[in-house]
Amino acid sequence: MCLSIPMKLVEKEDLAGVAEVDGVRREVSLMLLPKPPQLGDWVLVHAGYAISHVDEEQAKETLDLLHQAAKAGALDWGSEK
Amino acid sequence: MSDSMDFSALRRGLEDPAAGGAMLKRIEELAATIERPVTLMEVCGTHTHSIAAAGLRRLMPSNVRLVSGPGCPVCVTPIGWVDRAMALAAREDVIVTTFGDMMRVPASHGTLEESRAEGADVRICYSTRDALQIARDNPEKKVVFLAVGFETTAPTIAAALEEAERENLPNFLVLAGHKTIPEALEALMDNNDVKLDGLLCPGHVSVIIGSDAYAPVATAGLPCSVVGFAPNDVLAGVAELLAQLANDKPAVSNLYGRVVQPDGNPAARALLDKFFVQTDSDWRGLGIIPRSGLELKVEFAHRNAALLEVDLPVAREPKGCRCGEVLQGTIDPPECPLFGNGCDPEHAVGACMVSSEGTCAAWHRHERLALSSPKS
Ligand code: SF4
Numbered sequence: 001m002c003l004s005i006p007m008k009l010v011e012k013e014d015l016a017g018v019a020e021v022d023g024v025r026r027e028v029s030l031m032l033l034p035k036p037p038q039l040g041d042w043v044l045v046h047a048g049y050a051i052s053h054v055d056e057e058q059a060k061e062t063l064d065l066l067h068q069a070a071k072a073g074a075l076d077w078g079s080e081k
Numbered sequence: 082m083s084d085s086m087d088f089s090a091l092r093r094g095l096e097d098p099a100a101g102g103a104m105l106k107r108i109e110e111l112a113a114t115i116e117r118p119v120t121l122m123e124v125c126g127t128h129t130h131s132i133a134a135a136g137l138r139r140l141m142p143s144n145v146r147l148v149s150g151p152g153c154p155v156c157v158t159p160i161g162w163v164d165r166a167m168a169l170a171a172r173e174d175v176i177v178t179t180f181g182d183m184m185r186v187p188a189s190h191g192t193l194e195e196s197r198a199e200g201a202d203v204r205i206c207y208s209t210r211d212a213l214q215i216a217r218d219n220p221e222k223k224v225v226f227l228a229v230g231f232e233t234t235a236p237t238i239a240a241a242l243e244e245a246e247r248e249n250l251p252n253f254l255v256l257a258g259h260k261t262i263p264e265a266l267e268a269l270m271d272n273n274d275v276k277l278d279g280l281l282c283p284g285h286v287s288v289i290i291g292s293d294a295y296a297p298v299a300t301a302g303l304p305c306s307v308v309g310f311a312p313n314d315v316l317a318g319v320a321e322l323l324a325q326l327a328n329d330k331p332a333v334s335n336l337y338g339r340v341v342q343p344d345g346n347p348a349a350r351a352l353l354d355k356f357f358v359q360t361d362s363d364w365r366g367l368g369i370i371p372r373s374g375l376e377l378k379v380e381f382a383h384r385n386a387a388l389l390e391v392d393l394p395v396a397r398e399p400k401g402c403r404c405g406e407v408l409q410g411t412i413d414p415p416e417c418p419l420f421g422n423g424c425d426p427e428h429a430v431g432a433c434m435v436s437s438e439g440t441c442a443a444w445h446r447h448e449r450l451a452l453s454s455p456k457s
Contacts, residue, residue: 003127003310004233004285029210031240034348044288044340047180048208049237052288052346058339062309 004046005066006059012039019045021063104316105140111323112142119145120276121322122269122410124152124262125283126438127310133443135312145319148275148410149440151265151364152283154230155182156408156432156439159363161396162258163188166227168391169256170201175389176219177203178212179227182436185429189397209241216245216253225386228255232289235259235375236349239356242384256386257377260362262286263294264373270303272367274411279304279322281315284337291345292335304331307341356381365432366405402431407440414444421445 007019007026015031029049030037037043042059043050054062112119123129129149132138138147151157167188170177177193184194184205197203202222206212209226216224228238238255245253266280280303282295287307295305304325308318314336321334335341353375362374377385402424403417414420414433424430426442433441 004288027210029240031243032236032346032349032352034346044285046233046285047237048210049240051233051236051285051349052340052342054340062339066311 004044004051006042006054006062007045007050008059009037009039009041009043009050012037017050019043019050101313101316104313104320107320108145108316108323109142111320111327112145114327115144115323117144119278119323119326120148120410121145121279121281121319122148122150122275122277123281123283123315124150124266125281125286125310126153126156126436127285128152128281128283128308128315129440129443130438131310131312132315133447135315136447137312137315138448141319145323147319148413149407149443150269150410151367151408153433153436153438153440154234154260155186155436156404157260157364157366158183158186158229158258158432159365159396160187160189160398161363161393162256163193164190164393164396165387165391166256167191167193167196168393169225169386169389170196170203172223172389172391174221174223175202176215176222176224177201177227178206178215178224179203180207180229181205182438183227183229185435186432187399187429187435189394209237210244213241213244213250213253216250220252223252223254223386223389225389226253226255227258229258231260231262231283231286232353233283233285235357236289236346236353239349239352242356242381243352245384246381251383254384254386254389255377257357257375259357259375260364261359261373261375263290263298264359264370265364265367266295266298266303267301268367268370268373269409270298270301272409275409277303277410278326280306281318281322282307282333284309284314284341287335287337287341287345289346289349291343292333292341293343294345295333299331299333302331305333307333307335307337309337309339356384364408366408399430404431404433404441407433414441417441 007021010020011018017028017030019028032049042054044052212226292307299305304322306318306321308314357375359372360374360376406412429435433439
């Protein structure tokens with residue numbers, strides 16, 4: 001239940017944002033981030049909150065691994081919290 | 082492991098089996114130099130799941146044993162706590178809100194899912210922000226969030242508390258059941274039933290607490306490696322731990338540097354500190370571990386659902402369930418007589434069979450067939 005997903009910040013107003021990955025958009029709170037994000041930043045999202053920054057390259061690498069692992073059934077993408 | 086080893090299980094989990102193969106070769110070489118039996122523990126439900134699904138356990142050299150520790154938050158939640166959650170759900174004036182994993186965890190009598198079927202107002206949330214919205218929409222009810230989880234999840238509860246305070250939303254409460262990982266690791270090191278030789282540290286807990294949080298464990302002599310959740314990440318972590326053992330140089334190595342900083346996320350920890358204090362906490366299977374839980378500070382008593390009056394039953398552990406030993410890594414799930422024989426994911430007897438991250442569930446889903454077929 002600690003699984004967190006890298007997503008790209010596509011909308012932002014104050015501490016509320018919308019993040020997107022694989023065409024899925026989700027509202028996220030930005031209040032736990034150590035430094036304020038910019039639009040277009042990649043963040044790690046856990047249970048509706050961005051919990052850290054990730055740079056784009058790292059985000060893509062992590063996503064690749066997630067996709068592979070999900071394909072192999074090594075990850076319960078569905079129960080992601 | 083023979084040369085004709087079947088890599089198909091691994092291949093399913095790795096885009097680049099050559100890289101995985103090279104890592105396995107390194108693992109074999111290191112294991113051979115160490116000679117003695119080595120037990121490595123992970124404490125992350127996502128690792129449990131990943132290791133089982135990719136069949137990594139079977140690919141280990143004969144002297145390397147991978148065990149799962151108390152890494153599934155709902156599995157380590159003691160039964161009395163679940164009883165309290167059920168009792169809160171039974172109150173007319175309460176709406177219980179929870180992450181989905183909690184719904185099917187057996188309490189002394191029934192589950193939250195059964196309570197809901199019988200009419201209790203229990204709602205599944207993806208985020209604490211959903212629970213806040215339910216509180217705004219139902220001002221006449223107390224909306225209680227079941228706050229389980231480790232350091233990854235706990236800040237999202239603190240953030241919701243912060244919002245509720247700011248908005249002056251009086252009817253949002255939490256039942257705090259958070260546990261902290263470093264204290265549990267220290268307790269496991271002192272456990273005489275299982276001798277650990279290395280730790281695969283949880284990736285996303287470490288995003289918050291930072292890799293430095295494991296320094297006391299490493300200083301006490303146990304190799305630590307912070308790793309991500311893909312099978313290749315896990316293999317790299319195993320190789321790292323074996324290298325530390327072979328050189329007799331226990332340390333904290335961070336192999337998940339792409340997201341984990343040495344000092345973690347200080348902003349998230351500051352918010353945690355605003356609302357919670359460390360407290361002794363009861364872990365299923367491990368008992369009370371000093372300072373391993375988070376409890377609401379007294380100044381936020383108005384948010385503390387543990388202070389609401391309820392009738393609690395006498396806590397009754399499921400008969401025959403050996404979750405406690407599974408959570409400490411002293412037995413593997415098939416050693417429980419009920420495994421696949423009265424206890425399965427459809428009809429879970431113990432918490433470890435409920436969540437997909439539970440050790441018994443992961444074994445049931447992925448390793449049962451492997452157990453009955455000869456090792457390749
Ligand atoms: S198989 Fe079921 S009964 Fe046995 S330890 Fe696991 S959860 Fe408990």
